Amino acid sequence: MNIQIPNSLSAINKATSVPQYTDMVAHAAQGPHIISRAEGIRLYDDEGRSFIDGMAGLWCTSLGHSEQRLKDAAMKQFDELTYTHIFAHRTHAPATLLAEKLTKRAPESITRAFFVNSGSEANDAAIQIIWYYNNALGRREKKKIVGRDRGYHGVTVASGSLTALPYKQDDFDLPVNDKFLRVTCPHFYRYGRPGETEEDFAARLAEEFESLVIDEGPDTIAAFIGEPVMGAGGVLIPPRGYWPAIEKICRKYDILLVCDEVINGFCRTGEFWGSETVGGVQPDIMTVAKQLSSAYLPIGATLVSEAVYDVIAENSPKHGVFGIGMTYGGHPVCAAVALETLKIYEERDTLGHVQSVAPLFAERYAALAAHPLVGDARSTGLIGAIEIVADKETREPFPASAKAAPTVYRHTMENGTFGRPLPGDIVAFCPPLIVTESDINEMFDALAKGLDLAEAELAAHRCAV
Ligand SMILES: Cc1ncc(COP(=O)(O)O)c(C=O)c1O
Structure with a gap:
């Protein structure tokens, strides 16, 4: 059967006069932008236009779109064993080898891996492990999990309860119960107070967390969860000292420290793990997905310390089964692809490459800070963002109706690079980790042009602020 999806959908879009290339964001409701193929770090749409995949898809296509070794790894695994589960004392080589490799490369505290299919499931499993662990220890009240405003941890009922963004909470009746608490987002540019240094800010947020623990009762607080770099x-980079201070409070009150490395993990922030970039904290639980397989196939993992594992294992005879396994968790083909991805990172020294091109990435961001629309420009490793403001002095944002970030995004895309508009009038870049200096220059040239074109369009809204 010959199904011509791209062309036929394109025809539908034209018939309804959408999406206009220049109006894709404003008219998102009217039809999708159809991407037909990809090569290396570039995406091609159904009309043949090419774009740098400046967001690595959704922060995930680390090795770009043409990695033959990953395709071969999948095919080889299909030939050997398409499926068996990893329940009840059964396993297979790809899952075993992947668990071994992942835990060996993880921070010292981490020793065990549980496989899932996505980042949301990894955090869902983390929440269930936290509750199960405390029940096993007879601490039935110690269940509350502290996240941060603007944190993103997924979209399932449980992980979505941690995602502190209005679009995930307000109309979904989340958080699902009163076990999900929040503290201030560690974004100095927006939440630092006049006269406060970054160090003061970090200390204030640590105090805020400790006060919350004391007010709620340490016997009720089970865990703290955060993305090392949000x-x-x-793309919110915490102030120096913030994470070590949070870790200290967790240790003091016997609170599990959970690092969500779903975006950060695998070299993204300039070290192998985000937890290293933010001060070398030792998580009790760590969640990973996305770049674990360079997005060639869906896989994620919840990694835990030996101490957490021991409690779970000791409680196991009570039920006979650890009831969070899913049919496809650790699927052999996905695991084989993830294993090959980790081998590639190691053999090609992906971390060394990221560290060699990150200074140019940072320099190009720093240069944008002078632009009249840019209030803040920040990056670490190969992830960064600009924050659009109407007034650089007062940091006043544009009115929502101006659609400031989508306007910058649209013009940048028209100049050949995908970024991503985020809440708070932020435009992010998070390119595949294989980008060269020349790719980086091309991306930032497009963003600089996008900003200039947006400035002309947004000027009228500035008067209205
Ligand atoms: C930090 C973080 N955690 C969890 C998730 C959820 O992952 P998934 O979309 O694979 O469910 C995401 C997705 O963007 C994320 O950025």
């Missing part, structure tokens, strides 16, 4: 909330 992604979907706006």
Whole structure:
């Protein structure tokens, strides 16, 4: 059967006069932009236009779109074993080898891996492990999990309860119960107070967390969860000292420290793990997905310390089964692709490559700070963002009706590079980790042009602020 999806959908879009190339964001409701093929770090739409995949898809296509070794790894695994589960004392080589490799490369505290199919499921499993762990220890009240405003941890009922962004909470009746608490987002540019240094800010947020623990009762607080560098909330890089201070409070009150490395993990922030970039904290639980397989196939993992594992294992005879396994968790083909991805990172020294091109990435961001629309420009490793403001002095944002970030995004895309508009009038870049200096220059040239074109369009809205 010959199904011509791209062309036929394109015809539908034209018939309804959408999507206009220049109006894709404003008219998103009217029809999708159809991407037909990809090569290396570039995407091609159904009309043949090419774009740098400046967001690595959704923060995930680390090795670009043409990695033959990953395709071969999948095919080889299909030939050997398409499926068996990893329940009840059964396993297979790809899952075993992947667990071994992942835990060996993880922070010292981490020793065990549980496989799932996505980042949301990894955090869902983390929440269930936290509750199960405390029940096993007879601490039935110690169940509350503290996240941060603007944190993103997924979209399932449980992980979505941690995602502190209005679009995931307000109309979904989330958080699902009163076990989900929040503290201030560690974004100095927006939440630092006049006269406060970054160090003061970090200390104030640590105090805020400790006060919350004391007020709620340490016997009720089970865990603290955060992305070392926050992604979907706006690429928010915490102030120096913040994470070590949070870790100290967790240790003091016997609170599990959970690092969501779904975006950060695998070299993204300039170290192998985000937890290293933010001060070398030792999580009790760590969640990973996305770049674990360079997005060639869906796979994620919840990684835990030996201490957490021991409690779970000791409680197992009570039920005979650890009831969070899913049919496709650790699927052999996905695991084989993830294993090959980790081998590629190691053999090609992907971390060394990221560290060699990150200075140019940072320099190009820093240069944008002078632009009249840019209030803040920030990056670490190969993830960064600009924050659009109407007034650089007062940091006043544009009115929502101006659609400031989507306007910059649209013009940047028209100049050949995909970024991503995020809540808070932020435009992010998070390119595949294989980008060269020349690719980086091309991306930032497009963004600089996008900003200039947006400035002309947004000027009228500035008067209205
Ligand atoms: C930090 C973080 N955690 C969890 C998730 C959820 O992952 P998924 O979309 O694979 O469910 C995301 C997705 O963007 C994320 O950025």
